[in-house]
Amino acid sequence: MYNSVCSSLFLRFCGYGVAMIGLLPAQELLAQFPAQSQQGTIALVGGMIHPVTSEAIENGTIVFEGGVIKAIGSDVEVPANSKVIDMTGKHIYPGLIDAFTNLGLFENSRIAEATDTNEEGTFNPNVRAEVAFHPASRHIGVARSAGVLVSVSSPAGGLVSGYASAMNLDGWTWEQMSLKGRAALIVNWPATSNESNYNQSIKRLRELFADARAYQTAQQAAADNEAIHHDTDARWESMQLVLDREVPVIVSAGELRQMQDVIRFAEQENLRLVLRGGANAGMIAEQLAEKNIPLILTSVLDSPSLGWQPYDEVYSLPSKLHQAGVRFAITGGSTAQYVNRTPFEAGAAVAFGLPEDVAIKSLTIHPAEFLGIDDRVGSLQVGKDATLLITTGSPVEYSTEIEQAFIQGREIDMLDLHKEFFQRYMLRLEPK
Secondary structure, three states: OOOHHHHHHHHHHHOHHHHOEOOEOHHHHHHHOOOOOOOOEEEEEEEEEOOOOOOOEEEEEEEEEOOEEEEEEOOOOOOOOOEEEEOOOOEEEEOEEEEEEOEOOEOOOOOHHHEOOEOOOOEOOOOEHHHHOOOOOHHHHHHHHOOEEEEEEOOEOOOEEEEEEEEEOOOOOHHHHEEEEEEEEEEEOOOOOOHHHHHHHHHHHHHHHHHHHHHHHHHHHHHOOOOOOOOOOHHHHHOHHHHOOOOOEEEEEOOHHHHHHHHHHHHHHOOOEEEEEOOOHHHHHHHHHHOOOOEEEOOOOOOOOOOOOOOOOOOOHHHHHHHHOOOEEEOOOOOHHHHHHHHHHHHHHHHOOOOHHHHHHOOOHHHHHHOOOOOOOOOOOOOOEOOEEEEOOOOOOOOOOEEEEEEOOEEEOOOOHHHHHHHHHHHHHOOO
């Protein structure tokens, strides 16, 4: 992205870790460093394990080695020389996923160099959010303390923004943190406020996809020796994953007309569609379920978008979608500073009728499945990454404490910016 160099330089000198120098003792600053790779075998024994895709395991054991889960169950034999950690009275959940956010691309809205979400132009399918991801963002630690261990960091701007990237929230570099660089293509459906502009923008989108298909045909013909060589174009080349249905397209749309037009567009273009926003998705819940179209709810803690709707229209929307059979993910509001609200957004939905187990699935296995990362994260199963939480209760309950997190078997230091400030200013209350 065009701000990448400026952002990297700015954040390197003014970022989280360096900004705290002089404010905290050196040993506290070390807590901001990425964790070391897992050494040896770790066994969490005696806790309540919540695999998400199967029933909870009481007094269970989970064993992981090399960052991967090797065994899980109630009668697991712990390998010799394992590091055994007593989990009595604790709960173990898969790490939560924020399915749409600008975490790692956004630091401070008042400083242009600390925001790197938009590329120039309206058509940038070759953009990958992962390469602009800032590993030392101060928002990462806060997100982890709330249980979010994977973010689907997404670019913005234009009609086609580029690819969202699934990122593990621990590592020295974006390469180390990247779970899936091209998790979904981001398309911003035009607003309906101006009819002429609306129709022109949709026409432009159709032309872009038609051009991408023409490029695909030309490249295939050249490969089959049926046509002359066709120069590679990074933009059209990046579209091939979408045209071949290997990755989904996340399209932002909240109004009824927008959503219906998006569904029609996706069917005509033969795309794997994921709707985002969906404030009025309850109006077409049956249609979404019938067509198996998943939804990313950007926020539950929000007011109705239409004046005649009841106050709890958005609060109760997840429950209505679930009853209709729609798969969905709940996010923290799409911006980095609100990722830590993600579990509480789901918790609010529970208060308005959504079953708790479904709320947890909306933060774990559901987004993992429709974004194609369920082979690594989203549930606790043998062969998947040991990306998990140790908690005092349900992660969507406000009073629950996230005591420890592991990302690919790495034991994460749970100190974060909020906790650092708490410790700093508690000193003012001590007797002088």
